[in-house]
Amino acid sequence: MTEPQTPPLVQAWDIIEIGVSDYLNGDGVLRMRVIHVRAEAAHPNIEWINLLGTRLHGRREGQMMMVMVRAAALRRPGAVTRPMEGWR
Numbered sequence: 198m199t200e201p202q203t204p205p206l207v208q209a210w211d212i213i214e215i216g217v218s219d220y221l222n223g224d225g226v227l228r229m230r231v232i233h234v235r236a237e238a239a240h241p242n243i244e245w246i247n248l249l250g251t252r253l254h255g256r257r258e259g260q261m262m263m264v265m266v267r268a269a270a271l272r273r274p275g276a277v278t279r280p281m282e283g284w285r
Contacts, residue, residue, distance in 0.1 A: 205239060206271040207231055207248065212278040219270035221245075227264065228253045243268050 207213060211231045217223035233249040245265045252260045271277055 205234070206268060207234055207238065207246065207266075207277050208279075209233060210280050212253065212280075213248070213250075213266070213271065213276060214278075215266060215270045215276055219267045221265040225255070229262070229264070232261075238268075246271070 209231055212228065213231060214226065214228045217225055217227075220227055229248070229250040229252055231248050231250045235247040237243060238246040244267065246268050247263065248266055249261070249263050252258055252262055
């Protein structure tokens with residue numbers, strides 16, 4: 198019998214919204230569309246995850262950025278929004 202797989206915390210095309218204390222060098226709330234998640238993000242005990250994405254708010258909207266995000270922040274309800282299947 199195989200164990201059910203848990204979905205990843207975050208994956209490409211997800212939108213994240215996290216507070217300033219939940220990512221390194223934060224300068225306010227971050228709302229970002231994820232483009233790439235590094236492979237080590239699948240490790241169950243990881244504390245920080247490297248994400249590449251596009252900022253979705255503020256004067257730097259559309260800016261590509263790489264951020265280190267607390268994995269615990271991505272586990273909070275509402276922090277990650279998944280697009281509907283077939284969206285891509």
